[in-house]
Amino acid sequence: MRIGVVVNPIAGMGGRVGLKGTDGKVEEARARGAEQRAPGRAVEALAALRDAASDLTVLTAAGELxxxxxxEAGLDAEVVYTPAGEGADAETTAEDTRTAVAAFLDHGVDLVLFVGGDGTAVDVAETITDADSDVPMxxxxxxxxxxxxxxxxxxRDAGRIAASFDRVAEREVNDIDEDAYRGGEVHTELKAVVRVPVADAVQSSKQVGGGTVESLAAxxxxEVDPDVTYVLGPGSTVGAIKRELGFEPSPLGxxxxxxxxxxxxxxxxxxxLAALGDRNEVVVSPIGGQGFIFGRGNHQISPAVIRRSTVTVVASREKLDDVGVLRVDTDDDEVDESLQGWQKVRVxxxxxxxxKVV
Known part of the structure; x- marks a missing residue:
């Protein structure tokens, strides 16, 4: 198995500092104190890949790419692309991702494993499509x-799947306009259809829309308690609660x-964290089609926040029928484990x- 590995080191930096994305906002994210998220998650995936693979050749790009x-994950990788001016202070770009993927294809990889979000997925998918390649990603x-x-x-799921998949299927690559997203509008656009390993632990695409939640919000x-500080997550369901409480929700914040x-x-x-009191309650709703209650679009509600709060999950019946299970991905194994098990969801x-949270 020959796998090409590329990391977008700035992916996810805008999450915990409230930017809802990092495209064009890297300097602002850093000014707000954002820390890199992608490299650590890359190491986690690569360690799982290392442990699960029996015959593996890894190709990659230089430095944090x-x-x-x-x-760090203990993998001996061959560097097949080095960005111009690569060094400790070098800033990588989407073009570096695309060039690295093109180099992987030239070297005959069996899979492109990338670390990032939807923007990185688009860069990888379009490079594979432009090369008229059937290599999965x-x-x-x-x-x-x-x-x-x-x-x-x-x-970890991604690392294990990369090491052991035996079938692929066509899946969608979607992206949204981050500026519109920050303004409270979600406009998804299908960017590509690509081949992806088949596994239960490959997430579904995010579905937009939901059922009526007026009675839930009311x-x-x-039942609100004046002595409790409520941390109200993003999304239309929790947004209905915010309106019932008498204020207009911040767009997707x-x-x-x-x-x-x-x-x-x-x-x-x-x-x-500064606003929390003695008693705190986090209120979130699962993402339609995926079931994530933490780790997708609400990174501001970090492990540190969750540790100091109770968690309430709200959703329409239709959404719960669609997702089947709830999922968490907080970057903290201890917090993830504490959230697993049966969760009461207000409908x-x-x-x-x-x-069940799995």
Missing amino acids: GEAECA LGVPAGVKIYSSVFGVTP GFAA VDVWRDGEVVVRDATESEI GRYEHRLL
Whole structure:
């Protein structure tokens, strides 16, 4: 098995600092104190790949584009692409990703394993399509938004799938306009259809839309406790709760509310932590078609926030029928494990359903 590995080292940096994406916002993310997320997730996936593969050749790009992560994971990789001006302070670009993937194809890889979000998926998919290649691709989820159905559910899943897949199927690569997303509008666009390894742990594409949640929102609002600080996640379902509480939600952001007042709008991780009180409740809704309640689009609600809070999940019945199970991917194994098991989900004014977090 010959696998080409490319990492977008800045993917996901905008999440915890409230930017809802990193495209064109790297400097702003850094100014807000953002830390790199993708390299650590790459190492996690590559370690799983190393442990599961019996006969493996890894090709990669120099520095943080893959070489450094392969070395940290204990993989001996051949560098087949080095960006111009590569060095400690060099800034990589989407063109570097595309050039690295083209080099992998020239060297006859059996799979392109990439680390990033939907934007990186588009770069990889379009390069493979432009080369008229049938080489499959698989993503390690590291971006803020992940609407495409080409990613492993977790980094470890992606590594294990890359090592052992025996079938592929055509899956969709989607992307959205991040500027519109920051303004509260979600416009998905199909960018490519590519071959992806077949496995249960490859996530579905994100579905937009949902059922009526007015009674759910009214029931929640009727039970709020003035002594509790509520961390209200993004999405239309939680947005209905925010409106029932008497304020207009920030577009696709996390808002903090307590005792009739908005404490922070469109909060970053640090702002949420500063606003927490003695009793805190995080309110989230699963992503349609995927089931993620943490780790997709709400990185501001970090492990540090979750540790200090109870978790309430809300959703329409239709959404729960669609997702089947709930998923978490917080970058913290201990927190992920603590969230696993049966979760009560509010689906109406009084009604709840039990769904398993896996």
